[in-house]
Amino acid sequence: MQGSFAWGTRSVPALVTVPLPPLQSRVEFVPSSRPGVRAGHGTEKARRAAQLTLRLCRERGLPRPAGGQLRVESAIPSGCGMGSSTADVIATIRAVGHCCSLRLTRGEVSELARRAETASDPLAFGCEPVLFAQRHARVLRHWPRAFPPVHLVGCRLPGGPVETLALDAQGYTPHERRECLRILHLLERCVGDGDARALGEAATRSALLNQTRLPKPALPELLAVSRETGGVGVQVAHSGTVCAVLLDARRPGAAHRAREARTALDSLGLERTVDMIWGGP
Incomplete structure (x- = not known):
């Protein structure tokens, strides 16, 4: 479900997704002393997510590698509306964060994903039902059940x-x-x-x-x-x-x-x- 919903004094695009746990992206981040993040073809958004996560590690004073290699494996078809790019991006943020001992809230993961993609799905919240402003990385409504x-x-x-x-x-x-x-x-x-x-x-x-x-x-x-x-x-x-x-x-x-x-x-x-x-x- 997608539309335009109130956020403060304005309306913003927001959506409710259908997370499908059997369909997943798996990402391995191999740290390297060589500067820059390397990734395979078609994973540019994941590469940007890795760079943003490493930058946040630097800002928080955490030890971090100069760069690394991303290995992305996904069971999600791309380009058909099943959230494949967001799944890659979220998995990348978590993989790099784990490597650097970076602790992130779900909101922080979502914000990094938005910066990497411009608009992203609320996959950081798992199967919890939320109304999510995909261009602002904000939860507009969280349902308790x-x-x-x-x-x-x-x-x-x-x-x-x-x-x-x-x-x-x-x-x-x-x-x-x-x-x-x-x-x-x-x-x-x-x-x-x-x-x-x-x-x-x-x-x-x-x-x-x-x-x-x-x-x-x-x-x-x-x-x-x-x-x-x-x-x-x-x-x-x-x-x-x-x-x-x-x-x-x-x-x-x-x-x-x-x-x-x-x-x-x-x-x-x-x-x-x-x-x-x-x-x-």
């Missing part, structure tokens, strides 16, 4: 990599900001009442709102699959091509309906992604 459990039946739509920063920079109209407020109220209800339908409606409204920014031609078909299989809504990557049908995991017959949704998505020729229960205690 988990979202109700939903079964995610995911797919990937056709299309190439998406430039996240270009999408994040687009402004929201007053009408769209009012819709974002309604979405936030639905999230409050879903946590307070443990209401999976409210979560599904919030995700669906956000997906529809996103159609003016990154249109997904298959969205009507995804909504039809959700209706026909008893889903509570759909979730989309607002800066990517991955989507999922959401089903209330606590409702009797949820596993059977998830299989029906998977069959329906397969019949549309959509590439499979996740198939798992997310949320809950």
Whole structure:
């Protein structure tokens, strides 16, 4: 879910993500006396994160190497809205910090990630539900309880990599900001009442709102699959091509309906992604 939300006297872009613990980035930092941070192709943001972390170590008077080598391994597809770059960056900050005995709060990790990426996901907070201003590294809302459990039946739509920063920079109209407020109220209800339908409606409204920014031609078909299989809504990557049908995991017959949704998505020729229960205690 993504939109524009109040932060003090202004509105800023913010999002709620769907962290997927099985999909991870692993980073090894090998310190070196040779100045500079070296990394493989496609890991420029992780390299910047390492440089920023080493600089912070210097500012705090901690012993640190002159440079080092990053080894990044990721199971997360890139460019499709699954947070691959933020996962690389967060893992890098933690790896370099561990090497230098640098202790960081989750907020400090998020700020370093923002400086490395310009906009980043709230992966430093793990699976805790937060409304996060991705361009300011600030938590606007922290929910004390988990979202109700939903079964995610995911797919990937056709299309190439998406430039996240270009999408994040687009402004929201007053009408769209009012819709974002309604979405936030639905999230409050879903946590307070443990209401999976409210979560599904919030995700669906956000997906529809996103159609003016990154249109997904298959969205009507995804909504039809959700209706026909008893889903509570759909979730989309607002800066990517991955989507999922959401089903209330606590409702009797949820596993059977998830299989029906998977069959329906397969019949549309959509590439499979996740198939798992997310949320809950």
